[in-house]
Amino acid sequence: MIKYTLAAALAASLAAAPAAAFGPPASQAVSYADLDLSRPADLARLRMRIARALENVCGSYATSESWDEHDITRCRAAARTQADAQLARLTDRAIQVAQAGAGAR
Secondary structure: OOOOOOOOOOOOOEEEOOOOOOOOOEEEOOOOOOOOOOOHHHHHHHHHHHHHHHHHHHOOOOOOOHHHHHHHHHHHHHHHHHHHHHHHHHHHHHHHHHHHHHHOO
């Protein structure tokens, strides 16, 4: 299998209002440059990175007060929707590239 690297070093840029403050939207870049998104194991790795970014951007339930939980949930849902859409596009492209590489042999 041909290993490919997507040109961009940044993937799922999560932008959502931080749960703990009313400042400008926070974001965190999630790199996938070292992953082959046509492989399920690498896709799982990226999903874990996105989950960690969601916690960094939106806050953690483990360290929040009970009144913050609604804001954290809302922030995570908005960020997850955005990240999932970007991830779907990246995954589709990675599969197309992998299939094109396999067909060129």
